Amino acid sequence: MSAELLSSRPTGSDSTLVLTLSNPGARNALHPDMYAAGIEALESVERDPSIRAIVITGADNFFCAGGNLNRLLENRAKDPSVQAESIDLLGEWISALRLSSKPVIAAVDGAAAGAGFSLALACDLIVAAEEARFVMSYARVGLTPDGGGSWFLSQALPRQLATEVLIEGKPIGALRLHELGVVNRLAKTGSVLDAAVAWADELGKISxxxxxxxxxxxxxxxxxxxxxxxxxxxxxxxxxxxxxxxxxxxxxxxxxxxxxxx
Missing domain, CATH: 1.10.12.10 (Lyase 2-enoyl-coa Hydratase, Chain  A, domain 2)
Structure with a gap:
């Protein structure tokens, strides 16, 4: 099955759009097709006044594993411009999230790794399961951040802590990030999406x-x-x-x- 970004309107919600990262068997690893779909979805949202808020989540109770290392290995055999174009497209999606006039909430179950962590940080608000884990694992595989990960962490955390998270590449729990103010709200595993949609519906009533x-x-x-x-x-x-x-x-x-x- 292919990687895709699913779009849906939750039952009982009149003003919230849910975008679901779906890449079965790969823990919702990201793919350029998702980036393109995300950009298109946000452009559509801006034209639709009935949508007041957006929730981004992952399928099968797992947010996102980041980049697919097998695909990255394949790209090593291609011209460097191929990977550069992919990262530029991810950057366009991240920028579209930041520029959206509607509030965007990340609903994180399981884990958000690499560019998946960057994606969550790009959202305006984060609701996470108490057991959720966040990790910038790039340096562990000899790479460096993309998707704005180093920028967002440097904005959200003291320089020393941001450097530790980025260089060591060790997981940091949702509870710790909640204490640091990076995660807004905590929820029980399995109820994160419901909590995020309920919050999005509340925000939809604001001007x-x-x-x-x-x-x-x-x-x-x-x-x-x-x-x-x-x-x-x-x-x-x-x-x-x-x-x-x-x-x-x-x-x-x-x-x-x-x-x-x-």
Missing amino acids: PNSVARIKGLVAAAGSQPLADHLVAERDSFVASLHHRDGLEGISAFLEKRAPLYR
Whole structure:
């Protein structure tokens, strides 16, 4: 069976899209076909106002084993441009996740290894099983990170700890990452997807305009001076106030009712 990215709308959920990594027999190892499908799915989501949040998970209670080492060995016999093009396509998917106007939640059961870990880190939020393991195992097989793994870890952890995780390539548990603030929520094994979808449904009730603008502000915060960020916050606030979501949110609060964003 081939590697693919499955798309579905959970039963009972009106606003959440679930993208499932599926590569039977290979612990959902990644493949360029998944990257292309992921990019296409995110482009479709941006055009669909009925989808307010996205959950990325893995089939068969396992998130993702990262790259397929057998495929990587085959690529050694090809021109280096073949592997470079594959990594560039992965990068496009990672960038699309970061630029999405909708919140993206990783639902991690089992383990997230290598680029699978990078993929989880690229999501806005992470829900993980208490027993889940995360590992950047590149150096263990003589390789270096891709998919933004070294960038995300360097942003999320102190330099010394990020270096340890990347160079040693030893698994780090979900409990530890939860303590460090990398994993947002923990769930029992087997209930991670349900917990992630329930959270996504909650987020779907929040102003889509506010969500998109806050994601943009958070993304920019690490790369601009405070003075510039204050201007960006001002412009975003004023635009939000004059957006239809601002009217609905304020009106609902004053009328003591739940807002209904369209």
